[in-house]
Amino acid sequence: MTKLEAVIQPSKFEDVKDALLEIGVEGMTVTEVRGHGRQKGHTEFYRGREYTVDVLPKVKIEAVLPDRLVDPAIQAITNAARTGKIGDGKIFLSRIDDAIRIRNDERGETAL
Amino acid sequence: MSAVKRRYERIYLNLVYRTMSSPTADYTLRTYYRQEFDRLRGEFEANGSGESSVRDRTAVVDKLALQLWEQHVVARAHSGFALAALGGFGRRALFPYSDVDLLFLAENEALRASMKEPVRSICQEMWDIGLRVSPTTRTLDDCARFDQDNVEFTISMLDCRFLAGDEALFKRLSEKVLPQLVARESDVLVQRLAEVTRTRHLRFANTTFHLEPNLKDGPGGLRDSHVSQWLGVIAALDPGRRQPESLSLQHGSEGKELLDAIEFLSATRCYLHYRAKRDENVISWEAQDELAAKGIATKSGTISSAEWMRLYFRHARTNYRNTNQLLEQVPGSRSSLYRSFQRWRSRVSNEEFSVVDGRVYLQQAVGARDPFVVLRLFTFMARHGVALSLETERRIKNASRALTDAMPQDARMWEHLRELLALPHAAEALRLMHSLNLLTHAVPEFEAIDSLVLRDLYHRYTVDEHSFLAIEVLHRLKNKDVEWLQPFGELLSELERPELLFLALLLHDTGKGLAGTDHVHNSLQLAAAAVERMGLPAGDEQTVCFLIAAHLEMSSTLRRRDIYDPETVRELASKVGTTERLKMLTLLTLADIKSVNPEALTPWKAENLWRLYAGTANYFDRSVDEERFHAEVCTEQVERVAALLPKRRSQLLKFLDGLPQRYLMSHSPDQVILHFEMASQLRKEPVQLGVRRVSGQHELTVVTTDRAGLFSTLAGILYGWGMDITKASAFSNRAGVIVDSFYFKDRFHTLELNPPERERFKKSVIEILMHEAPLDPLLESRLKADTKPAKLKVETKLRYDDESSPSSTLLEVITQDRPGLLYTISSTLANENCSIEVALIDTEGAVAHDVFYLTRDRMKLAREQQRAIEWALTTELSDSLPNNW
Numbered sequence: 001m002t003k004l005e006a007v008i009q010p011s012k013f014e015d016v017k018d019a020l021l022e023i024g025v026e027g028m029t030v031t032e033v034r035g036h037g038r039q040k041g042h043t044e045f046y047r048g049r050e051y052t053v054d055v056l057p058k059v060k061i062e063a064v065l066p067d068r069l070v071d072p073a074i075q076a077i078t079n080a081a082r083t084g085k086i087g088d089g090k091i092f093l094s095r096i097d098d099a100i101r102i103r104n105d106e107r108g109e110t111a112l
Numbered sequence: 113m114s115a116v117k118r119r120y121e122r123i124y125l126n127l128v129y130r131t132m133s134s135p136t137a138d139y140t141l142r143t144y145y146r147q148e149f150d151r152l153r154g155e156f157e158a159n160g161s162g163e164s165s166v167r168d169r170t171a172v173v174d175k176l177a178l179q180l181w182e183q184h185v186v187a188r189a190h191s192g193f194a195l196a197a198l199g200g201f202g203r204r205a206l207f208p209y210s211d212v213d214l215l216f217l218a219e220n221e222a223l224r225a226s227m228k229e230p231v232r233s234i235c236q237e238m239w240d241i242g243l244r245v246s247p248t249t250r251t252l253d254d255c256a257r258f259d260q261d262n263v264e265f266t267i268s269m270l271d272c273r274f275l276a277g278d279e280a281l282f283k284r285l286s287e288k289v290l291p292q293l294v295a296r297e298s299d300v301l302v303q304r305l306a307e308v309t310r311t312r313h314l315r316f317a318n319t320t321f322h323l324e325p326n327l328k329d330g331p332g333g334l335r336d337s338h339v340s341q342w343l344g345v346i347a348a349l350d351p352g353r354r355q356p357e358s359l360s361l362q363h364g365s366e367g368k369e370l371l372d373a374i375e376f377l378s379a380t381r382c383y384l385h386y387r388a389k390r391d392e393n394v395i396s397w398e399a400q401d402e403l404a405a406k407g408i409a410t411k412s413g414t415i416s417s418a419e420w421m422r423l424y425f426r427h428a429r430t431n432y433r434n435t436n437q438l439l440e441q442v443p444g445s446r447s448s449l450y451r452s453f454q455r456w457r458s459r460v461s462n463e464e465f466s467v468v469d470g471r472v473y474l475q476q477a478v479g480a481r482d483p484f485v486v487l488r489l490f491t492f493m494a495r496h497g498v499a500l501s502l503e504t505e506r507r508i509k510n511a512s513r514a515l516t517d518a519m520p521q522d523a524r525m526w527e528h529l530r531e532l533l534a535l536p537h538a539a540e541a542l543r544l545m546h547s548l549n550l551l552t553h554a555v556p557e558f559e560a561i562d563s564l565v566l567r568d569l570y571h572r573y574t575v576d577e578h579s580f581l582a583i584e585v586l587h588r589l590k591n592k593d594v595e596w597l598q599p600f601g602e603l604l605s606e607l608e609r610p611e612l613l614f615l616a617l618l619l620h621d622t623g624k625g626l627a628g629t630d631h632v633h634n635s636l637q638l639a640a641a642a643v644e645r646m647g648l649p650a651g652d653e654q655t656v657c658f659l660i661a662a663h664l665e666m667s668s669t670l671r672r673r674d675i676y677d678p679e680t681v682r683e684l685a686s687k688v689g690t691t692e693r694l695k696m697l698t699l700l701t702l703a704d705i706k707s708v709n710p711e712a713l714t715p716w717k718a719e720n721l722w723r724l725y726a727g728t729a730n731y732f733d734r735s736v737d738e739e740r741f742h743a744e745v746c747t748e749q750v751e752r753v754a755a756l757l758p759k760r761r762s763q764l765l766k767f768l769d770g771l772p773q774r775y776l777m778s779h780s781p782d783q784v785i786l787h788f789e790m791a792s793q794l795r796k797e798p799v800q801l802g803v804r805r806v807s808g809q810h811e812l813t814v815v816t817t818d819r820a821g822l823f824s825t826l827a828g829i830l831y832g833w834g835m836d837i838t839k840a841s842a843f844s845n846r847a848g849v850i851v852d853s854f855y856f857k858d859r860f861h862t863l864e865l866n867p868p869e870r871e872r873f874k875k876s877v878i879e880i881l882m883h884e885a886p887l888d889p890l891l892e893s894r895l896k897a898d899t900k901p902a903k904l905k906v907e908t909k910l911r912y913d914d915e916s917s918p919s920s921t922l923l924e925v926i927t928q929d930r931p932g933l934l935y936t937i938s939s940t941l942a943n944e945n946c947s948i949e950v951a952l953i954d955t956e957g958a959v960a961h962d963v964f965y966l967t968r969d970r971m972k973l974a975r976e977q978q979r980a981i982e983w984a985l986t987t988e989l990s991d992s993l994p995n996n997w
Contacts, residue, residue, distance in 0.1 A: 010720065011674045032716035045730070045911065045924075056676075057720050083674075 001096040001109060002070045006061045008034065008089040012081040013059045018059065019076035020063070027112070028063040037090065064096050066109045141176055142241045148172040149242075150765040153386055160408055160575055163793050164376030170197075170206040173243065173276065177214070181276040184230040187437040192219035193227055194277035196285075198248075202271035203341075205378070208385035209392075212238065215272060216249040218279055224251055225939075252281070258297045263304040266293065270345045291349045298350040302343065306439050309339050315712055320428040321577030323565050326720040327377050327384070328393035332428030334377050336435035337370075344436050349676035352864045370434055380424070395424065397567050418565060425574065426564040429547050439500050440470065465489060466858035471501040480507035481514045486550070487528040494532045494541035496990055508548055515760070519553040523647030529554070534615035542618070546576065555618070557638040559627025569856050572709035575624050581707035582617045596715045599722055602700055606956055608807055612652055613696045615643075617703060618658035636661050652778040658693060659700055666701040666724060670717070676722045678731075684724070685731045689777040693731070733924075733963045734916030734952045736772045747773070753781045757788075767791050770846025772950065778841070787851050790815040794849070799878045803863075803870065809838065810863065812854045816881065818844055824938030824950045825887060826852060829877050831932035832890030834860045840934065840953035852951075859931075894932065907960050908989050912978050920949050920965035921973040923981070927989055937962060940988045943979050946973070 007017055020028065034055040063097070065073055074091060092097055101111040137362060152172070156165045164722035174197075181195055199213035200206050212420060216231050218224035231249055238245040248265070258266060269290055274282045294301065314332045316322065320332035327333045383406075384392045384399060395403070397417075404420035407413040415670075417421075459467075464485060466473050472493060479485035486508060493500065508515065532538055545551040552559040561575035589601035607613065619642060623634025639660045643653045663685060673680040688694045702721060741750065750768060753776075754761050767788045768776070776784065792802035794817065802813040814826060823842050830837055835856040853876040863870050878884035906928040913922040934953060941948060941964065950965035966973055966981075973981070 010670070011672055014671060032714055034716070059714060092927060 001064055001099060001112070002067060003062065003064045003094045003096050004070065004073055005092040005094075006081070006089065007033065007058050007092075008061065008075050008077070008081040009083070009087065010057050010059045012083075012088075013061075015063065015080040016077050018060075018075060019080040023069065023072045023076050025063055025065065025069060025073055025076075027059050031060045032036070033058050033060045037087075056087065063112055064099060066112060115148070129605050141179065141237070143174065145176060145243070146239045149208070150327060152576060156266060156379075156382055157792075160379055161375075162380070162382045162409070163375050165382045165644060166200070166205040166207055166378060170201060170204040172211055173206055174243060176238070176243070177212075177234075178276050180234045184233045185227065185277065192223045192281060194216070194279065194282045195275040196282060197272055197273045197275050198268045199246075202268075202273040203338075204273070206380075207381050207391075209244075209388075209390050210385075211244045211246045211391070213268065214247045214275075215246060215269070217255070217277075217281060217285060218249065218251050219252055219278070220253075224249055234289065247953075252285060252289060252573045255285055256293055256294060256447060260300070263301060264298070264308075266301060268893070269340055270294075280959065294346055294349040301346055303535065304337060305342060305346075309336070309435065309439060309768050317573075317578055317581075319573060319581070320432050321574040322426060322572055323567065323574065324394055325424070326394050327380055327424075331430070332430075332432030332435075333393075334374070334381060336431050337374050339435055340438055344380045365425070365858055366828075369430050373430045376409045376423065377431070377670060383408045386777060391885050396741075399869070400565070409673065421565045421574075422563040433547065437502060451989075460498075461878070462492075467490050467496070467498050469502070470498055472496075472498045474504050474507065477507060480504065481511040482758060483515050483519045484524075484528075487525075487532075487554075490541040490545055491532045492533065493544070494535035494538045497537040497540070497777040500544060505548070510552075512549065519550065521554065521556065521645055525554055526648060528648070529615070530611040533583070533618070534585040534611045536587050536590065538614065539580045543580050546580075548742060555640045555642060557619060557622045560622050560638065562625075564625050566624055570708055570712070573707070575621050578707050579618055579621055582620075582700075582703040583614055585703040585706045586617070596718055597702075600718070602956070603725075604699055605660075607695060607699075608692060609652065609655070612655045613659065613699060616656045616663070616696070616700060619656070620660050620663045620700070620704065632661060632664060635663075650782070655693065655696070658909060659696055662687065662697055663700055663704060666697055666721065667705065670724060675727065676718060680737075681724075681727045681731045683724035684737070685728050688728065690730055690774075691732050694725065694728055702814050710986075722732050732774065733952055734913060734922055736774045736917075736952070736965060741768050741771050741773060741776060747776070749776045753784045756781055756785055763792070764788055764805065766847070767845060771851070775841075775843045775851065787813065787815055791849050791851075799881050801874050801877055803874060806855065809857055810835070812856065812877070814850070814852045814854075814881075816850060816875070818848045818850045820947075821939070821942040822850065823852060824935060824942045825880060826854065826877070827934040827938050828887050828891055829880055830854055830856055831935045832864060832887065832894050833873060833876070834858075834894060834931075836931065837934050837953065838955045842947065842948060842949060842951040879956070891932075891935070908986065910982050910985060912973075917965060917972075919970075919972065920967050921978065923964045923966055925960070925962045925964070925985070927960050929955050929958050933960055934990075935960070936988050937964075937985065940984050941966065941981065944968075944977070944984060946981065 010032075015086040017028070017030075024068055036055050055071070056060070061077075063073070070093065074093075077091055098107055100107050149169075151167055152168050154170070156162075177197075180813065185193065185195075194217045196202070196215040196217055197213065198215050200210050201212050201214070203929065206212065207731050214235075216224075216227065218227060231247065235245050235247050237364075254267065269285075272286060272290075274286070283590070300476070300862055302577065312329055312335065316326065316330045318331060320330065322330060327994060329335050366871040379392060380395065380403060383403060384395065387399060387402065393767075400417045400421055403409070404417040407415065410420065410423060461467050464475055464479065465488075466475055472489065474480055474485070474489070476485075479489075489500075489504070490927050492498075493580075495774045535541075541660055542551060545554065546558075552562060558576065561579070564575040566575060571578065587603060589604050590597055604610065606805060616639070617637040620635055621631065622638045623631040623636070623773070626634040628634055628711045636657060640653075640657055643656050646658065665684070669680060669684055669748075675681075685694075687695060698721060699960075702713065703720065705717065705721075741747070750765070753768075754764055757764055764785075768784075779787070786802065790813070793800055798816060800815040802811075804811050812826075812830065816822070827837065827840075836859050837854055837856045840853060844989055858864055863873060876885065878891075880890075906926070908925075908927040911924045913924070916922055928934070938948065938951075946964075948964050948971075949967055952963040954961045968974075968977060
């Protein structure tokens, strides 16, 4: 099993969610986050007030996947979230030892 | 099993209880309880009566308790020990799966200790029977003691009922100890009860209108009726306490209304318990469907789920109002400051309404039959936040037919509604109008969403309540109690016509009550009919309809588009058109999201909404001369204007040619025609003036041919006359005709108090513009007079932007507002030989925010020119501050 964490543009969330559902990813955790990578921030003005936008709004999607779904999920996310500009986001993968469904103690991939 | 067979079995079991003492008794009792439980369930399914169901279960559990008492206690103690029922058991209102609260009352500590084992046995056997027992053992002294940290126990004793044992001991509790305790501690008891109830209501956002309501603990739920009863009992036990005024103590139709509500809730709760086989109190969507299909608690059998929920909300609302009326009479732990405030509020009484103890009464009872008096009453409540007295509510209900028949729905309604909507307690007043069935007669379009449940996982409230909450959300922004919402509060205070936004919020979801999937389209149809009937001026009508048509636009942009992409901002700006509309749409979006459910609007979402607003507002300021009108490309707005003058279309297009699109966006077709007519007269009179009153201010419009220093001269004249300019704009067309508009406050009421001064003012403007009179004497006299220091200091900021406009340099000036500021800035720019192509002048409180599109010799400003202007402006703005500023 692999844990996938994708940090994407908020405007791409709906498309990414639909793409993941289409390939069979049934569960995910979604968090509203702020951050920056190479995109960094910029300065904005409104009515003379200066706003330093050093962390930008992003959406973080977390999902633990059976290994067979990892590559399709990466493909689905990159296809749906890519604009080609700086700030499209990143995907992080990490190994997961086990999963337990609290309701009935199922373990491993069956618990996903 | 037949009824006869069941009857015989009950008789048999009764005989068994009287004689049984064997170890098998618990088995027999369990069988008895199960059979009785099934019988009660069958009877409930047959007659649907909640009241008799809970009463009969109480009787069954009474018998079981008595039997166990005889079995375990009688042989050991004949006096000094008693059993009492508490809570719902004590009230004889034991719902199918409710806990059984028991009080084992001992005369002293020794008896309590010696009876420990029998008490344990009774409780154990009750658990084995299938009853969830919640026991407590206390001595009489324990009961007489008031525990600040466990007021709940004292409150629970208010429902105590004798079951078995030493009746004289129980009477000492119920007739002596309890009355003395309540009389001594009634203030604390009542305050604590009110606190607990208010906290409980707050958990449910103080509204009955949840899509899946909790009928026990939610506002208007059964717990509220218990609170009413307890307050009544406390008042009865405390001779010094005035009986509270409430529906529950009324006779006739109002008392019946409350009893009907309690029976409805009781029957529903019984059904939920039987359905879930546990103490379930949430009316889920599935349960709603079943309750409606089975016609539970209805008098007309099967009805639709929507109709059933309307019944539920009507009953819950009655119960909630009754409890709230009682709670409002509880001073609680309010400070003396609050009590002083309550007394102060009575001073807001006027010739029509009097306020006593925070409740409003009609001075003339007959006023309850006059819809205009009643509308003024709601406006009064919306202004002062006072509650309606029960007496006045009763009068209004009794006059319901006369009121609804005579309720105006035309322009007279808008006259009242526009005032009410913009007042701080508008949402409470609207809710009350709605609960008294008056709002749907005032605005019939609202009927479509009356108590309407729309099932999705996102919304938590009915559609009507969502609309009221949205209005409340905006008014609460003024409290500035949430830091991340403060910029939106400032935005609200800047609106010129907030009542239009509030009307749009009231109507924005009415279309959800109509068939079809496009609720925005349906709402727009309903709103268009409403605003036309209420006779809103054309421009206002368009604004309300625009807001409703676009009410999902910014939410959708936030979800689907990159808000930092200039194309996203440009598209939104082109749909919205003006800064004023953008502000309203931003606030509508905020209120719409926040009133969906308490967690829907996160700081993250609010921040994104603000950035989208700020980006679009900046775009408006920086793109004015980027998008100018060209006669050969007619937009929809131009066609609307041209339709008003079909015979002079070509002259009109010539006048509009070269004017920024923003000019067209920010002026109504009537205003554009007026400016065109003024421009047509320039050959006869080279300076055309218009002065009118707009929203408590004055507007001066000048149409003339462009010339050097024109804008600063106009600013100087207004300053010289003592006027305070709050907004201004300056536009010019390709032919060099300028349209300058100034909004100003008449600081000394010169024009208002002296009508002849109006003509002298206009004459003065024309003479100075025509160089027939000098400006300087006017300015000098004013400069001597204006020396008042400012309360707030604002640092001056100047910022140039060479990117946004293809032909001008933008200069943004943020500085301390002061008399003559616009003249100081514009004359400095004129002295530096700058031409003001466009000016956008705005004032927010003490802060002036001005944007100038500048050229010199028809070119953008060079760097050294910018530096020279910056130095000159900084010096002038510093020098022009009066002493101590």
